[in-house]
Structure formats: structure tokens, C-alpha cells
Amino acid sequence: MIKEKYYISDFCIIRDNRVFKNGEQIYVDTESENLKDFAKGIYKFMELKYPKFHKMDELCKLGFLASEVLLKDVENLREDTALVLSNKASSLDTDRKHQISIQDKNNFYPSPAVFVYTLPNIILGEISIKNKMKSENAFFVTETFDAGFITKYSKVLMHTGKASNVICGWVDLDNDKYDVFLAFLSKKGKKELTKEELNKLYRSNSYG
Amino acid sequence: MAELREELKEKLIEQLSLEDVEASEIGDDDPLFGDGLGLDSIDALELIVLLEKDYGIKLKDPKEGKAIFESISVMADYISKHRTK
Amino acid sequence: MKKVYLVSDNIISPLGFSTEENIQKLRANQTGIKEVNDPTIWSEPFYGAVIDNDKLVKAWKKISNDPGYTKLEKMMLLSVSKLIADNPSLDITNSGIIISTTKGNINDLKKDSDEKAYLSSISKTIHHFFKTKHAPVVLSNACISGGLALAIGKRMIQSEVRDDVVVIGGDLLSEFTLSGFFSFQAVSSAPCKPFCKHRTGISLGEAAACTWLSSNKNNVQGEVISITGDASANDANHISGPSRTGEGLFISIQKALKEADLDRNQVDYITAHGTATPFNDEMEAIAFTRAGMQRTPINSLKGYYGHTLGASALIESIIARHCLINNELFASLGFEELGVSEPINIIIKNDKKKLNRVLKTASGFGGCNVALIIEKM
Numbered sequence: 001m002i003k004e005k006y007y008i009s010d011f012c013i014i015r016d017n018r019v020f021k022n023g024e025q026i027y028v029d030t031e032s033e034n035l036k037d038f039a040k041g042i043y044k045f046m047e048l049k050y051p052k053f054h055k056m057d058e059l060c061k062l063g064f065l066a067s068e069v070l071l072k073d074v075e076n077l078r079e080d081t082a083l084v085l086s087n088k089a090s091s092l093d094t095d096r097k098h099q100i101s102i103q104d105k106n107n108f109y110p111s112p113a114v115f116v117y118t119l120p121n122i123i124l125g126e127i128s129i130k131n132k133m134k135s136e137n138a139f140f141v142t143e144t145f146d147a148g149f150i151t152k153y154s155k156v157l158m159h160t161g162k163a164s165n166v167i168c169g170w171v172d173l174d175n176d177k178y179d180v181f182l183a184f185l186s187k188k189g190k191k192e193l194t195k196e197e198l199n200k201l202y203r204s205n206s207y208g
Numbered sequence: 209m210a211e212l213r214e215e216l217k218e219k220l221i222e223q224l225s226l227e228d229v230e231a232s233e234i235g236d237d238d239p240l241f242g243d244g245l246g247l248d249s250i251d252a253l254e255l256i257v258l259l260e261k262d263y264g265i266k267l268k269d270p271k272e273g274k275a276i277f278e279s280i281s282v283m284a285d286y287i288s289k290h291r292t293k
Numbered sequence: 294m295k296k297v298y299l300v301s302d303n304i305i306s307p308l309g310f311s312t313e314e315n316i317q318k319l320r321a322n323q324t325g326i327k328e329v330n331d332p333t334i335w336s337e338p339f340y341g342a343v344i345d346n347d348k349l350v351k352a353w354k355k356i357s358n359d360p361g362y363t364k365l366e367k368m369m370l371l372s373v374s375k376l377i378a379d380n381p382s383l384d385i386t387n388s389g390i391i392i393s394t395t396k397g398n399i400n401d402l403k404k405d406s407d408e409k410a411y412l413s414s415i416s417k418t419i420h421h422f423f424k425t426k427h428a429p430v431v432l433s434n435a436c437i438s439g440g441l442a443l444a445i446g447k448r449m450i451q452s453e454v455r456d457d458v459v460v461i462g463g464d465l466l467s468e469f470t471l472s473g474f475f476s477f478q479a480v481s482s483a484p485c486k487p488f489c490k491h492r493t494g495i496s497l498g499e500a501a502a503c504t505w506l507s508s509n510k511n512n513v514q515g516e517v518i519s520i521t522g523d524a525s526a527n528d529a530n531h532i533s534g535p536s537r538t539g540e541g542l543f544i545s546i547q548k549a550l551k552e553a554d555l556d557r558n559q560v561d562y563i564t565a566h567g568t569a570t571p572f573n574d575e576m577e578a579i580a581f582t583r584a585g586m587q588r589t590p591i592n593s594l595k596g597y598y599g600h601t602l603g604a605s606a607l608i609e610s611i612i613a614r615h616c617l618i619n620n621e622l623f624a625s626l627g628f629e630e631l632g633v634s635e636p637i638n639i640i641i642k643n644d645k646k647k648l649n650r651v652l653k654t655a656s657g658f659g660g661c662n663v664a665l666i667i668e669k670m
Binding site: 001002083088089090092095096098099102103105108110111112115116118119120121122124125126128129131132133134135136137138139140141142143146149152153155156157159160162 | 294336395396397399402403407410411412413416417428430431432433434435441445448449451452453454468469472473474475476477524525526527528529530531532533540541544657658659660661
């Protein structure tokens with residue numbers, strides 16, 4: 001078993017029209033009527049200048065924005081920072097769009113710009129490109145956020161020397177319902193990485 | 209032709225999600241790829257779909273796209289000659 | 294750290310429903326790709342490798358009378374059932390299970406209820422069918438899923454999270470993926486031709502497979518084969534276009550070799566990804582050359598199976614294990630004339646040769662890459 005201790009140094013939540021960093025609300029938007037506008041609002045709030053953002057599907061936008069919030073104050077982000085994300089609905093939000101484009105034989109125009117997002121791990125690619133991380137990536141699909149598995153696998157990555165840090169979490173979008181939680185894990189810190197602690201942080205800032 | 213060029217600029221912005229770009233900023237002869245608008249390989253594929261969907265033009269060889277999508281002017285020229293809808 | 298052994302495996306593909314049948318077809322250089330005339334997948338005939346439904350249903354009836362499973366579920370359950378039947382010492386209940394799939398039951402998206410289109414439904418199906426203690430986890434990491442799942446299984450065993458892991462991979466040839474690859478202008482109008490000058494794109498395929506990874510050498514019968522190195526790296530370059538420098542793949546290969554404590558010259562054979570798209574194969578050739586492995590015999594099995602997405606790298610790793618056991622190499626089917634800029638050493642004829650170590654690689658959308666070193670102990 002892995003005896004080394006690892007730590008959660010930062011975390012970010014996007015939930016219920018709000019954005020939280022380390023438990024504190026940093027952004028709220030009760031005006032936007034759809035997810036696209038909500039995401040654009042966060043993009044502006046973060047003062048990002050990244051044209052690729054607008055091409056992403058909504059799932060990627062959410063994951064990408066959370067990573068920007070999470071990494072805002074991280075200095076010297078290492079190239080071998082792994083990404084271990086998960087969700088329930090995979091890329092179904094975009095899968096449905098692609099399906100609609102091929103449903104009608106008389107209006108059959110599948111779009112490459114949509115199809116490319118019919119894989120959940122594209123988020124990992126988007127975050128890697130932005131941060132120049134040539135690192136370990138894995139995207140898991142589970143029924144609910146599996147803090148036990150994510151904790152174990154993140155520890156395994158650091159324990160086996162595959163990564164020096166890990167960004168782990170949950171980025172889910174299904175029929176306009178979204179839930180995003182990212183945590184930055186490292187070998188030093190105050191909050192020890194355990195299944196319970198990760199779960200506790202995931203559940204924080206909830207109104208439900 | 210000027211009308212088609214304007215139409216294409218609007219379509220490009222819409223279809224390729226160029227949110228930070230205004231139609232007036234795209235010059236008729238500006239290169240669309242590379243240093244110009246900075247379009248990439250997925251955008252090129254998307255433009256092939258646009259040709260077919262909106263103008264009824266089906267490219268025989270996708271490699272033709274490279275020349276056709278050089279600039280708004282070249283695209284408009286090609287479309288006006290080959291459009292079926 | 295603990296050693297991780299590849300104990301046993303099964304492949305359900307158009308080439309056969311056992312690993313042995315598959316090997317025989319490869320040995321005879323027979324392909325599973327043919328002209329498919331199925332309007333439920335595509336309005337016009339296309340080249341692909343599909344599993345005959347009648348044959349599958351017949352095999353399925355031997356293990357269950359319940360018709361309430363999707364084609365993919367039947368393929369996966371059949372594959373694991375055969376693995377269990379072949380290996381009385383496999384305790385599936387207590388094994389960790391990783392399911393590798395890109396699109397799962399994607400055909401169910403069109404149905405009134407899209408419940409089965411959720412990838413976790415496959416996890417539930419396997420969980421209930423085999424009454425496993427641990428809920429299977431689904432890995433959906435594009436075209437490297439099958440290889441990455443093996444790497445993850447290996448790491449879980451090495452870190453003593455599990456003693457045994459069963460990796461199950463599978464994907465269907467669906468209208469959903471085929472239409473997408475057509476929109477990418479990436480589908481070949483003839484059976485795919487990896488690394489060949491005349492290649493024009495992929496052929497899609499469908500298959501399921503599974504393999505048993507164990508920390509316990511006593512489970513191994515016959516030749517002892519182990520995964521001794523693995524790594525994955527993102528290109529950090531583009532979400533669909535392969536890196537022009539093969540960066541992520543190169544890094545993966547370097548790291549996997551380092552972990553296995555091997556020099557590049559000690560690898561006897563490379564079983565590449567080789568999808569037969571112009572850019573992918575070129576990228577791979579560049580990465581292998583950068584790694585100093587341009588003389589190492591190399592093939593792609595896509596000419597036999599087509600691209601089976603979440604199953605592909607798993608199947609190719611299973612075949613690699615048997616190539617090590619049998620000391621044989623299979624011709625890279627579809628290849629005629631070198632069509633990449635680097636002079637890599639494509640296997641053009643089957644060969645018998647003493648083999649000790651294989652490098653398996655895969656690359657996929659999202660810029661992901663994986664490399665595995667599979668070694669005779």
C-alpha cells in the first residue's frame with residue numbers, strides 16, 4: 001500500500017451559477033439564461049484572451065474555466081502535472097448534437113467541429129494545450145464522483161513517479177445541468193489527500 | 209459578389225465560433241489560415257461542410273479546399289461559379 | 294515494485310471469438326474488413342470490420358437466455374465469460390475491473406430511453422452479471438483507451454491497490470462514429486493501408502476483448518509475460534491533429550523504456566497504432582525515428598481489424614503477448630510501399646523470430662499517447 005502522504009493544495013467548484021476557489025465564492029451570475037452565456041461571463045471575469053475557448057463545447061468550457069481558476073496562482077506549473085478527470089455523462093451533451101445532425105437523412109450534415117468533442121478526454125487536451133502540460137491524462141466515467149477511486153489513482157500516479165502533481169476532479173454536464181470540481185494535488189501542503197477530505201471538499205459550496 | 213463576401217464573413221464568424229472577430233475586421237483578401245484569421249484543420253473541414261450545406265457544392269477531393277479557402281474573395285469567386293443552391 | 298503479469302486473454306472480433314482463432318487468421322493474413330452493406334450504419338456500402346450478429350447471438354445463447362443486452366454488452370460479457378471459463382483460478386468477484394470504451398452503447402442515443410447510452414450502464418451490466426465486489430470503472434480516453442487501461446491496471450497492481458485486474462475493452466462500428474470520421478474526411482474508400490504510400494484513411498471495426506493482469510506469478514501457465522514499462526503523455530498541441538513532431542508519443546516511448554530499464558535496441562518489435570490516416574502514420578514514423586527505433590520491425594494490425602477504438606490497443610497488446618509466446622511476427626496487412634517520410638522497418642511478410650520485448654503504442658484525439666513495454670521474463 002502507498003504510505004507516502006499527498007496533499008490537496010487548491011480546489012475550485014463551479015455550481016449553481018457560482019464559482020468558488022478554495023471554498024470562497026469568487027463569481028456569481030444570476031442573469032445569464034444559458035450555459036453558454038454563463039461560461040462567457042466567467043471567461044470575461046477571468047480576463048482571458050484565448051480565442052480557442054469559443055470553439056470548445058460547453059463541457060470543455062466548464063472544465064477549462066475551472067482549470068484557469070484553479071491554476072491562477074500556481075507558479076511554475078510543472079510539465080508533468082497529470083490530469084485525472086471524471087464524470088457521469090461523458091460527452092453526451094455534444095453526442096446528442098452530433099446525433100441530431102445525422103438523424104434526418106435529408107438534412108445530413110455531421111459537423112467535424114462538433115464530432116471532435118464527442119469524446120470526454122478532449123477536455124484534458126484543451127487544458128494540456130493551454131498550460132503546455134505534456135503529461136499523464138485519464139478520463140474516467142462513474143455514476144457519481146468516486147472520491148475513493150480518484151484519490152487512489154492520483155496517489156498511484158505520484159507514487160509511481162508518473163506525475164509530480166495531479167489535477168483531479170469531476171466535470172459533468174447533462175441536459176444543461178452541470179457540476180464541476182477540480183482539485184490540485186501535490187506532495188506538500190496542509191490538507192492531506194484522503195478519500196474523506198476530497199469528498200468533503202467536493203460536497204462543499206452546495207445548496208442542494 | 210460584395211454581398212456574398214459579406215455573407216461569407218458572417219457565416220465564418222458564426223460557424224467557426226470566432227467570437228472576438230467582427231465581420232468588418234476581415235479583409236476580402238486576408239489569408240484565412242496561418243497568420244490571418246488563424247483557422248486550423250478542423251475549421252478547414254467545417255468549411256467543406258459549409259460549402260455543401262449552404263451552397264450545394266461537394267468537393268471531389270478535400271485537398272481542393274486549401275486553394276478555395278485562401279481568402280474571402282477566392283471563396284466567394286468559387287462559390288458563385290459552382291453553387292447549386 | 295511488484296511485477297505485473299499478463300495471464301490470459303480473449304478477443305471477440307470478426308476474425309473469431311477466441312484469441313486462438315484470431316491468431317490463426319492473422320497467421321493466414323486474413324482480414325476482417327470487407328464491404329459492408331448495412332443501411333442501419335451507412336446509406337452506401339463502405340469498408341469496415343463488423344461482427345456477424347447471428348454468430349454473436351448463437352454464441353451468446355450458450356451463456357445466457359436473456360436477450361435484454363445490447364450488441365456491445367453481449368460481446369463484452371461473452372469475452373469475459375470465456376476468460377473465466379479458461380481460467381478456473383481467476384477470481385473475478387474480487388478483481389479490479391477497468392472497462393475501456395470510447396462510445397459504449399452509442400446506438401441507444403436514438404432510442405426513446407437513452408439510459409444505456411451512459412457509459413456507466415456498461416459498468417452496471419458487468420457488475421451485475423459477474424457479481425463483482427468492486428464497481429468496474431470506465432475509462433474513456435479516445436483511441437488510446439485500451440492501452441491506457443492496461444497501464445492503469447498495471448499501476449493499480451504495483452501500488453497494491455489490487456492484486457488482480459481484468460481490463461475489458463469494446464466499441465461498436467456505429468453510424469455515429471462512421472459519420473463523424475467521414476466528416477473528418479478520414480475514412481478510406483478501400484480497406485485501410487497503414488504506413489503505405491496509397492493510404493487515404495481509416496477503416497472502422499468493432500470488437501471486444503479482455504485480459505487478466507495479476508501480481509501472482511503462480512497464475513501464469515506457460516511463458517511468463519509481463520508489462521514492465523508504461524507511460525502516457527499529451528502532445529499539448531492540438532485536439533484532433535497529430536503533433537508534427539510526435540512529441541507526446543516520443544515522450545511516452547522514452548518514459549516506458551526508462552521504466553523497463555531498456556535500451557531502444559533491446560526492443561524486438563513495435564506494434565504501432567497505424568490508423569492509416571496520412572497525418573497519424575507520418576507522426577508515428579517521426580516519433581519512432583526520434584526514439585532511434587526506425588530499424589525495429591513494426592506493424593499495424595488495423596489492416597486486419599480496422600480501427601476498433603476503445604478495444605484496439607487492448608487487442609493489439611493481447612496479440613503482442615502471443616507474438617512473444619509464439620516467437621512470430623505478422624505482416625502489416627495493406628502495406629505496399631512506404632508512404633511516410635522516415636524509413637521505418639515495416640513487416641511485409643510473416644516471420645518466425647526469437648522475440649523478447651515488444652513496444653505497443655497508441656495515439657488519439659485530445660492529443661493523448663500511450664506506450665507499453667511487454668516483455669518475456
